[in-house]
Amino acid sequence: MGIGVVLIVYxxxxxxxAAVCTAILSGLVRFLLKNAPDGRKKMVVFAMLxxxxxxxxxxxxxxxxxxxNDTLFHRDPMxxxxxxxxxxxxxxxxxxxxxxxxxxxxxxxxxxxIAAIVGIRKxxxxxxxxxxxxxxxxxxxQEGSENMDKFFLLNTENxxxxxxxxxxxxxxEMSRRGTRAHLEPIVVVYQRYRTxxxxxxxxxxxxxxxxTALFALMRRTLRLRASHVTMENTSSLx
Numbered sequence: 111m112g113i114g115v116v117l118i119v120y121x122x123x124x125x126x127x128a129a130v131c132t133a134i135l136s137g138l139v140r141f142l143l144k145n146a147p148d149g150r151k152k153m154v155v156f157a158m159l160x161x162x163x164x165x166x167x168x169x170x171x172x173x174x175x176x177x178x179n180d181t182l183f184h185r186d187p188m189x190x191x192x193x194x195x196x197x198x199x200x201x202x203x204x205x206x207x208x209x210x211x212x213x214x215x216x217x218x219x220x221x222x223x224i225a226a227i228v229g230i231r232k233x234x235x236x237x238x239x240x241x242x243x244x245x246x247x248x249x250x251x252q253e254g255s256e257n258m259d260k261f262f263l264l265n266t267e268n269x270x271x272x273x274x275x276x277x278x279x280x281x282x283e284m285s286r287r288g289t290r291a292h293l294e295p296i297v298v299v300y301q302r303y304r305t306x307x308x309x310x311x312x313x314x315x316x317x318x319x320x321x322t323a324l325f326a327l328m329r330r331t332l333r334l335r336a337s338h339v340t341m342e343n344t345s346s347l348x
Contacts, residue, residue, distance in 0.1 A: 113190030120189070124168065128161035135160065139327070142335050149334050156327060164320040175312050183308060184217055193297075195304040199238055199266040203230070209297040210255070211248045214240065214264070225269065231258050232293035240264040241284065243277065243293055 136157040143150040176187035184202060185195045194204035196217045205212035214233070215226035229248035234241040244260040245251060261280040263272040274280040281291045 113187070116189045121165075121169075124165045125162075128165050131161040132158050135327075139331050142331050153327070153331055153334065160320075160323060160327060164323075167320065168316065171312075171316050175316075179308070183306070185304060185306075188304075193300055193304070195300055197235060197240075197299075197303060199235065199240070201240065201264075201266050203233075203296060203300055203303075205296065205300065208253045209300070210253060210295065211245060211251070212296045212300075214242070216269070227264070227271075229260070230296050231256065232295055233299055234289075234291070234293045235299070236289055238265060238267045240266060241280065241289075241291075241293060243280075 136154050139153050139157040140150075143153060172187070179185045179187055183196070186193050192204065192206045193209060193212075194202055196202045197214075200217055201214050202217045203212055203214050211229060211231050213226045213228045214230055219225050227242070227244070229244040229246060230242055231245055231248075232243040240263070242260075242262050242264060243258040244262075245255070245257045246260050247257060251257065258277070261274040261277050263274075263280070263283065265271065272283075274283065284291050
């Protein structure tokens with residue numbers, strides 16, 4: 111599913127949620143301020159607008175998040191049908207549509223570059239080296255296929271590779287180098303390196319302002335309610 115379709119689905123879902131939240135939040139404010147006419151209308155209007163303002167804010171946040179991730183960190187926006195993220199050795203991994211196969215390529219280029227190696231199903235990072243198991247018939251293969259008929263060792267510093275005739279031959283070379291064979295599916299490696307400090311910072315930027323606005327709304331509402339109750343009690347005593 112393309113990112114445009116995903117965004118439309120998300121927008122529709124968020125608007126439905128915003129409409130429900132508007133009904134609940136404005137109803138709660140009306141109830142709390144039912145006997146406090148002063149300032150009641152403004153608070154109700156703010157309560158009605160707040161959920162939709164949050165949706166607009168989330169849209170602006172996502173644009174900034176996606177642009178920064180792509181241009182500065184070379185990572186996908188976490189939605190859509192493509193996934194890509196840098197590895198700690200100057201290379202990146204990328205997948206399109208199906209996450210059980212993908213490509214490795216220099217981070218400075220792209221998955222469509224001539225330097226990209228496609229059909230990767232499993233890999234193992236070992237410093238400047240990447241041990242790879244690939245499928246030469248990856249294009250058109252059914253999802254869930256585990257066919258691997260190409261095995262090689264990639265040197266990420268000079269971009270050279272050593273090919274092996276079989277998985278057994280590659281494992282023998284790994285043993286000779288003192289490396290324990292532990293190749294993982296490409297999607298597992300992707301997940302390990304995709305989430306960074308930036309995601310946690312972005313999440314804080316996404317949720318803190320709306321929560322702060324909600325807190326301010328409820329705090330102001332309760333203060334108006336308390337102020338009106340105090341005025342009523344004073345009037346009854348006099």
